[in-house]
Amino acid sequence: MGRIIEEIYVWKLPVRMYHWINALCITVLFVSGLYIASPFLNPPIGEAVWFKQMSIFRFLHFTAAFIFIANYLFRMYWALFGYDKYARFAGFRPWSPKWWGKPFREQMASYLFLRSDEPRYIGHNPVAAMSYFIFIFLGSLFMIFTGLAMYGENNPGGFTDTMFGWLIPLFGSSYNLHIVHHSAAWIFPFYVILHLYAVFRHDVVDRTSVTSSIITGYKHKVEDEPSLD
Amino acid sequence: MAKKIVVDPIPRIEGHLRIEAKLGENNVIEDAYSSGTMWRGIEIILKGRDPRDAWAFAERICGVCTTVHALASVRCVEDALDIEIPKNARIIRNLMNATQQTQDHLVHFYHLHALDWVDVVSALKADPKETSRIAQSLSSWPKSSPGYFNNLQQKLVGFVESGQLGIFSNGYWGHPAYKLPPEVNLIAVAHYLEALDFQKEIVKIHTVFGGKNPHPNYLVGGMACAIDPNRNTAINIEVLSMVKKIIEDTKVFIEQVYIPDLIAIAGFYKDWLYGGGLGNYLCYGDFPEKSIDDAASLLWPRGAILNKDLSTIYEVDPRDLNQVTEEVSHSWYTYSNGDGKGLHPWEGETNPKYTGPKPPFEFLDTDKKYSWLKTPRWKNNPMEVGPLARVLLAYAKDDPMITETVDMILGKLEVGPEALFSTLGRTAARGIECLQTAGFMMHYYNQLVDNVKAGDLRTANTELWDPSRWPKEAKGFGYTEAPRGALGHWIHIKDGKIEDYQIVVPSTWNASPRDANGAVGAYESALAGTPMADPGQPLEILRTVHSFDPCLACASH
Amino acid sequence: MDKQPTYAEIFKSRGISRRDFLKFCGLTSVSLRLAPSLLPKIIHAMETNPRTPVIWLHGLECTCCTESFIRSSHPVMADIIFNMISLDYDDTLSAAAGHQLEEVRRKIMKEYKGQYILACEGNAPTKDDGVYCLVGGDSYLNVLKETAADAAVVIAWGACATFGCVQNAAPNPTGAVPVSELITDKPLVNVPGCPPIAEVMTGVITHYHTFGTLPELDRLKRPKAFYGTRIHDKCYRRAFYDAGMFVRDFDDESTRKGWCLYKMGCKGPTTYNACSKTEWNQGISFPIGSGHPCFGCAAPGYWDDGPFYTRLADVSFLGTDMNADRIGVIAVGAAAAGAAAHAAVTAVRKKKTDSENDQLEG
Ligand code: HEM
Ligand code: HEM
Ligand code: NFV
Ligand code: SF4
Ligand code: SF4
Ligand code: F3S
Ligand SMILES: [Mg+2]
Numbered sequence A: 001m002g003r004i005i006e007e008i009y010v011w012k013l014p015v016r017m018y019h020w021i022n023a024l025c026i027t028v029l030f031v032s033g034l035y036i037a038s039p040f041l042n043p044p045i046g047e048a049v050w051f052k053q054m055s056i057f058r059f060l061h062f063t064a065a066f067i068f069i070a071n072y073l074f075r076m077y078w079a080l081f082g083y084d085k086y087a088r089f090a091g092f093r094p095w096s097p098k099w100w101g102k103p104f105r106e107q108m109a110s111y112l113f114l115r116s117d118e119p120r121y122i123g124h125n126p127v128a129a130m131s132y133f134i135f136i137f138l139g140s141l142f143m144i145f146t147g148l149a150m151y152g153e154n155n156p157g158g159f160t161d162t163m164f165g166w167l168i169p170l171f172g173s174s175y176n177l178h179i180v181h182h183s184a185a186w187i188f189p190f191y192v193i194l195h196l197y198a199v200f201r202h203d204v205v206d207r208t209s210v211t212s213s214i215i216t217g218y219k220h221k222v223e224d225e226p227s228l229d
Numbered sequence B: 001m002a003k004k005i006v007v008d009p010i011p012r013i014e015g016h017l018r019i020e021a022k023l024g025e026n027n028v029i030e031d032a033y034s035s036g037t038m039w040r041g042i043e044i045i046l047k048g049r050d051p052r053d054a055w056a057f058a059e060r061i062c063g064v065c066t067t068v069h070a071l072a073s074v075r076c077v078e079d080a081l082d083i084e085i086p087k088n089a090r091i092i093r094n095l096m097n098a099t100q101q102t103q104d105h106l107v108h109f110y111h112l113h114a115l116d117w118v119d120v121v122s123a124l125k126a127d128p129k130e131t132s133r134i135a136q137s138l139s140s141w142p143k144s145s146p147g148y149f150n151n152l153q154q155k156l157v158g159f160v161e162s163g164q165l166g167i168f169s170n171g172y173w174g175h176p177a178y179k180l181p182p183e184v185n186l187i188a189v190a191h192y193l194e195a196l197d198f199q200k201e202i203v204k205i206h207t208v209f210g211g212k213n214p215h216p217n218y219l220v221g222g223m224a225c226a227i228d229p230n231r232n233t234a235i236n237i238e239v240l241s242m243v244k245k246i247i248e249d250t251k252v253f254i255e256q257v258y259i260p261d262l263i264a265i266a267g268f269y270k271d272w273l274y275g276g277g278l279g280n281y282l283c284y285g286d287f288p289e290k291s292i293d294d295a296a297s298l299l300w301p302r303g304a305i306l307n308k309d310l311s312t313i314y315e316v317d318p319r320d321l322n323q324v325t326e327e328v329s330h331s332w333y334t335y336s337n338g339d340g341k342g343l344h345p346w347e348g349e350t351n352p353k354y355t356g357p358k359p360p361f362e363f364l365d366t367d368k369k370y371s372w373l374k375t376p377r378w379k380n381n382p383m384e385v386g387p388l389a390r391v392l393l394a395y396a397k398d399d400p401m402i403t404e405t406v407d408m409i410l411g412k413l414e415v416g417p418e419a420l421f422s423t424l425g426r427t428a429a430r431g432i433e434c435l436q437t438a439g440f441m442m443h444y445y446n447q448l449v450d451n452v453k454a455g456d457l458r459t460a461n462t463e464l465w466d467p468s469r470w471p472k473e474a475k476g477f478g479y480t481e482a483p484r485g486a487l488g489h490w491i492h493i494k495d496g497k498i499e500d501y502q503i504v505v506p507s508t509w510n511a512s513p514r515d516a517n518g519a520v521g522a523y524e525s526a527l528a529g530t531p532m533a534d535p536g537q538p539l540e541i542l543r544t545v546h547s548f549d550p551c552l553a554c555a556s557h
Numbered sequence C: 001m002d003k004q005p006t007y008a009e010i011f012k013s014r015g016i017s018r019r020d021f022l023k024f025c026g027l028t029s030v031s032l033r034l035a036p037s038l039l040p041k042i043i044h045a046m047e048t049n050p051r052t053p054v055i056w057l058h059g060l061e062c063t064c065c066t067e068s069f070i071r072s073s074h075p076v077m078a079d080i081i082f083n084m085i086s087l088d089y090d091d092t093l094s095a096a097a098g099h100q101l102e103e104v105r106r107k108i109m110k111e112y113k114g115q116y117i118l119a120c121e122g123n124a125p126t127k128d129d130g131v132y133c134l135v136g137g138d139s140y141l142n143v144l145k146e147t148a149a150d151a152a153v154v155i156a157w158g159a160c161a162t163f164g165c166v167q168n169a170a171p172n173p174t175g176a177v178p179v180s181e182l183i184t185d186k187p188l189v190n191v192p193g194c195p196p197i198a199e200v201m202t203g204v205i206t207h208y209h210t211f212g213t214l215p216e217l218d219r220l221k222r223p224k225a226f227y228g229t230r231i232h233d234k235c236y237r238r239a240f241y242d243a244g245m246f247v248r249d250f251d252d253e254s255t256r257k258g259w260c261l262y263k264m265g266c267k268g269p270t271t272y273n274a275c276s277k278t279e280w281n282q283g284i285s286f287p288i289g290s291g292h293p294c295f296g297c298a299a300p301g302y303w304d305d306g307p308f309y310t311r312l313a314d315v316s317f318l319g320t321d322m323n324a325d326r327i328g329v330i331a332v333g334a335a336a337a338g339a340a341a342h343a344a345v346t347a348v349r350k351k352k353t354d355s356e357n358d359q360l361e362g
Helices: A013-037 A053-081 A102-111 A126-152 A159-164 A167-171 A174-185 A187-206 A210-216 B042-046 B054-059 B068-081 B087-116 B121-125 B128-138 B146-161 B182-202 B204-210 B237-268 B387-396 B400-413 B423-453 B506-511 B522-527 B539-547 B552-556 C007-013 C018-031 C036-048 C064-069 C077-084 C098-111 C140-148 C158-163 C198-211 C238-243 C324-361
Strands: A004-009 A218-222 B003-007 B017-023 B029-036 B281-283 B286-288 B298-300 B303-305 B324-327 B375-378 B473-482 B485-494 B497-504 C052-058 C085-090 C117-121 C153-157 C188-191
Touching (some): A053 A126, A126 A174, A126 A187, A167 A174, A174 A187, B029 B522, B054 B068, B087 B423, B128 B182, B182 C077, B237 B400, B303 B387, B387 B423, B387 B485, B423 B539, C052 C198, C158 C188
Parallel strands (some): C052 C117
Antiparallel strands (some): B003 B017, B281 B303
């Protein structure tokens, strides 16, 4: 059984900060978003649980939204210009057939139990990278754009409306915009479940301490496990 | 050879109607063909939707008789699901319905029909003093001084001299069929404008209870408007007082303007007795004093009259599969079991198939299919529906209020009841009815106030609001007497959704094309036999067709 | 073409004093809620503009837009048709019929080429050569295109003309399409609503006539003056919304307390209209004011936005009727189940390899 032979500093502080701020924001956004859609804290007697109840949930949603956006922008900056080989976009080449070739297929095959051995990565494995791209990079972008378009409706002709309001006719109506924003919200819990499972599983299977890595920053290199990085 | 004339578009109606007429000797109409030239497919669109939403779709069938389709729709859903609405809701619906009848009839008389009898240009020649004298002899309506009429006439002169005649452009001014003296024409023009201004007041009652007009809101199970005399967040005494004031003003306007004008104008056309038509009349009845299921509690009775015979009243059951049917032998639809076979609406089909000439065209193929209207029949009889049917039925039943008004008007015109079977009879019946519904409004207002006073604030029954509590399958029938006549909605609900929805509309009865046996509908029958003074100017056709108050968006839906 | 009289001339010819004329201008500006500084401009406009000819066509519709129009309280209908516009063609009110009426339309199109307003109520069916709406023996589709060709401005009245309305709801049996999809080469104003509020309709006409330009429009070509903000932003029940006090049942105390109708499916938060400000029929009430949720009658495609009395539409998904939340819960559940299954397989596999390893080592 493998013995720890090396500790690698994978997740620099900015990435870890980003990760946890993001996780917190998404949680708040999802819960407050669902609350806005359906204010379930409205008991049969009809009294609001606390004063300005709906406003508070909307306030939480919008506050979390702006932190979420800033955090997202920061991560983009870090990916493009950060001095951080594991957190860069550099290795992510979905347009290249090579990227989809061996590494992706091998990782996928492993997940599908078509291979008994696990390819090893220090940074993101290609399947994880792809899921981050689809769910987090694109998903967040979609939530941000549709969210800001709706937000702009509070002040027609204002800055946000001018920048993002053009999305409304694109989706047909303000109502449709709510529907797509709301529907897309479900991407996140879906993603988180798979993400958590993948993280814990990797920990158990490869004993690389992936889980703690997003807190401490360190992953372990284990004996007999050749790195594909 | 018979000459064929076409009148299309026909203005001052709702929707798109086309009349083709064959003229015989002396330009007498031998045969008329009534074609509805629009169709939207509301029955198809309603399929698969939530029955609680149906009223809103159905209401959009027509904005002129706005309300009535919504009413028939909520009634058919409630009938299917067996929902009993609260007393307040019944009263409010009755009040809204009476409001609709009153306003619709008023607008019809002045804005849709009057110009068939009133020569606007002739009013320029009127003597304001004489006009004032006549007006004051007709009623105690205060706006009748010489100065008032003089002022109006000056406006009219300026308008005509501007060269832009607007809605009066190319009218049949100076046509020999116009018989009113200039002074009566001027009175009518004055009241055209006053009614135009006043009609918007009446409908405010819809706004109070339904939030807007046209197209006020309804609710399956009752009404959404809340009543509470001790709150500023619901209908309270301030709002009710406004309703009361509107009702009072409305009654005065109908009594002092509409009815006197009707009598005055009709007096000059007593010998224009064309347009009687079928002589068969059908009513579903309306204005339930108790439940809508209780036909005995309807203030407007249900029944049918055949061949102008007022001594026999036939019972009508719109749920009976053999009574009300629709066929499509001359309509642009197909039925799976043959177009000439009448189907009861619960078994009805709506499969459009246009087979008319490709537009643009000169004439329709009137031997074949020629309309977007189906052909409804009652026990295979073509029937006329509407104010005349209702007034005749009430008259035949000796309803005291109607009998008194009918006799008063006939007396003033010095004609007998047989004069009712005519174009003008239809127009007079509408006025008689309007007077009655204006009275109903106060009746319902009082009922509402009494009920609220007794502590009943409920306006909706939501026990069966949730579709999970509905039967798997149910059928319902909803009806109302709309301004233009008997209206029925038949619904089939399955698994919480609309499986089928069929609508048979007053104007479908009246404007329908021939049936498989060649029997004509009410318009076609009423037009036959009318001589035209000038076939190039279809004034006579307009008169008779307008007397039915056509609504083609309704008729074809 | 003869020179047409201006408002001022019309007033004069009718023996109305200049004082009354100025008063009229003032009232118009008040009814339009304009800044007082604009008054001189209105006076000037009315002194110099002739009445603009209007051709008002009806396609597939219900005439509720006309009905709404004649409910206008400021300005009133008589004022509009006698003093502001020349409503030369309108099937609902015109005296002339048949070819006499069509003659008026042709005359206006010729004599006022490029100067008349085309007001459209209803829309045109496009399926089967447009046979679902025929006017004077031709398809409405043709009539509309022909009449639009020389119009100065096209006004699309109501939900039908702007966004399609009920006949355009699924499955749209007649292929009814909004006017803006057929007339693309003219300045066009969309005035949505089913129907639009009377004063909004007349406001558009008066604005054009008074200022000589179209009102400023938003992305969907709606005048900002009336459609600039959502119902929800001006709703008097908004305080209850913010506080989280919602009507839960139409037969409930909360309805009489006038709480927010959000949970009853109110579409005020997504509908742009003047209802909660101008209100209906001279400010008497509006749907929400009378206890009924807004169902978004001025919004594009509102007929197909799911059942009216629910907040989130039941979007049809793979032939079933499930809403986004139901689908979301199922997807998340599936993900969890998938993860659990995957974990189980992993565990079995791992046990196998471990024991193999043990054997090897042992
Ligand atoms: C809303 C919840 C979460 C979201 C949206 C989320 C998202 C992400 C993203 C986007 C990354 C990639 C990091 C980057 O490159 O910037 C990541 C990595 C990671 N996350 Fe999360 N995360 C969530 C919750 C969690 C939790 C609760 C844990 C641990 C218990 C966790 C553990 C990790 C680990 C270990 C990695 C590194 C994985 C690797 O080596 O590929 N995450 N997460
Ligand atoms: C993970 C990201 C997010 C999730 C899960 C999320 C979720 C939701 C949900 C479920 C709703 C309710 C939609 C409805 O039914 O009407 C909502 C509404 C909304 N969200 Fe988000 N959202 C996210 C991000 C954002 C962002 C970045 C913004 C940007 C400002 C935003 C702005 C809004 C706005 C303005 C509303 C409408 C609030 C209202 O109706 O008053 N959201 N969100
Ligand atoms: N025909 C008809 Fe209606 C009426 N009255 C409806 O049922 O007009 Ni539009
Ligand atoms: S928009 Fe609505 S109100 Fe206007 S014509 Fe269409 S259906 Fe009628
Ligand atoms: S009633 Fe409707 S428009 Fe008014 S505050 Fe509530 S959700 Fe908004
Ligand atoms: S339903 Fe229509 S009338 Fe106004 S409140 Fe909503 S836009
Ligand atoms: Mg039908």
